[in-house]
Amino acid sequence: xxxxxxxxxxxxxxxxxxxxxxxxxxxxxxxxxxxxxxxxxxxxxxxxxxxxxxxxxxxxxxxxxxxxxxxxxxxxxxxxxxxxxxxxxxxxxxxxxxxxxxxxxxxxxxxxxxxxxxxxxxxxxxxxxxxxxxxxxxxxxxxxxxxxxxxxxxxxxxxxxxxxxxxxxxxxxxxxxxxxxxxxxxxxxxxxxxxxxxxxxxxxxxxxxxxxxxxxxxxxxxxxxxxxxxxxxxxxxxxxxxxxxxxxxxxxxxxxxxxxxxxxxxxxxxxxxxxxxxxxxxxxxxxxxxxxxxxxxxxxxxxxxxxxxxxxxxxxxxxxxxxx
Numbered sequence: 001x002x003x004x005x006x007x008x009x010x011x012x013x014x015x016x017x018x019x020x021x022x023x024x025x026x027x028x029x030x031x032x033x034x035x036x037x038x039x040x041x042x043x044x045x046x047x048x049x050x051x052x053x054x055x056x057x058x059x060x061x062x063x064x065x066x067x068x069x070x071x072x073x074x075x076x077x078x079x080x081x082x083x084x085x086x087x088x089x090x091x092x093x094x095x096x097x098x099x100x101x102x103x104x105x106x107x108x109x110x111x112x113x114x115x116x117x118x119x120x121x122x123x124x125x126x127x128x129x130x131x132x133x134x135x136x137x138x139x140x141x142x143x144x145x146x147x148x149x150x151x152x153x154x155x156x157x158x159x160x161x162x163x164x165x166x167x168x169x170x171x172x173x174x175x176x177x178x179x180x181x182x183x184x185x186x187x188x189x190x191x192x193x194x195x196x197x198x199x200x201x202x203x204x205x206x207x208x209x210x211x212x213x214x215x216x217x218x219x220x221x222x223x224x225x226x227x228x229x230x231x232x233x234x235x236x237x238x239x240x241x242x243x244x245x246x247x248x249x250x251x252x253x254x255x256x257x258x259x260x261x262x263x264x265x266x267x268x269x270x271x272x273x274x275x276x277x278x279x280x281x282x283x284x285x286x287x288x289x290x291x292x293x294x295x296x297x298x299x300x301x302x303x304x305x306x307x308x309x310x311x312x313x314x315x316x317x318x319x320x321x322x323x324x
Contacts, residue, residue: 017059020092023085025052026064030082031156033072056081079154086155087292094295108297113141113151114161115215117180117240117257118284122161129304136297144238146213152289158298160287163257164215175286175302178310181258181279182219187250188271197275199227206234206252208243219280220255227277244270255280 028038029049039046057064064078074082097108110129114122119142126138141157145164152160152170163180184202186192192205203224209231210217224231234252237243240260247254248269258279261270286305288294294302 014059018056020088022052022056022059023088025049026056027082027085027089029053029065029072030074030078030085031154033074035072083155090158090295091293094293097296108295109137109139110295110297110301111139111141111157112159112161112301113143113148113157115145115148115163116142117163117216117260118142118161120257120259125305125308128308129301133297144211144213145215145218152287155289155292158288158295159302162215162285162287163282164219165285171290172287173290173292175306177284177286177305180282180284182216182255182282183258183261183279184253184255184273184275185244185247185261185270186253186273187247188267188269190250190253190271190273192253192273193271195274197273199224199229199276202253202273202275203229203232205232207231208235208237208246208252208254209233210243211236211238215282216255216257219282223277223280257282 025038025042025044028041029035032038032041035046035049035053038044039049042049053064060077060081062077063075064081065072065074067073093109112122112126119140122140126140130136130138139157141151143151145162148160148162149170151157152172161177165174184197186205192201207220209220220231235246237246240256243254243256244260246252253273255278258272261272286302288298
């Protein structure tokens, strides 16, 4: 009988010792950083989840996570294993979609993550896409730029919409998608409404700023620093809705994506200011890791956005988006 040395069989060790169920379970634990949430998602008991993760860790021979109190943190090895688990699950999902196509059915899962200002048009685009594919599972995550880059690194989603090109050290496909102008807003009764405003004059105004890690914040800071000016920051807020409410309350001026204003009445309590250097002409980018095999659904949605996505973006005034 043929004998295999440990060295000869090392390349197939995980194939023989790790099950697809363990891969699915560890991916869920890594995504939630919680055994309880993974158990709830997969309809398993927590002891079952713990046992399967322990078995996978023993098969690999290295710790996949550390536990501090009630919190768990992935080790560096755990991060790599989690990314590979997601690749395996994605490829199997792609195979399922392909098999469903042979059966004459369209099913599958589409996961999209967007920076916070893209939430004003992405639900509309997803809604139109879902009408063509009513049986698919959809996931839409909204986060600031810093958290989005982390999601990309962890391979948590199929496609990402970003307002700024990611750092060059990330090996990504970047597809320009649509304009994303950043504008200065103020209360409609503010003294600067209707004026031509210099950046130096604007710098004297109390500013409502997005949080650290926000793409809009970094864009504003860059514009001011280029002129040797500093932002007179009054408050830091984590959502555009909070910023707009504070502008209505006349607590200061702010910079938002013009997309964030498309539901606002042009005669309402918020006005766009005419400021030197604004709008800052940014654009949306569709992003995904280079080499990532997109699912058939993700490929179709990518084509859908490139062909029709602009129809669901409203840039001026109040009105309804195109219904086609």
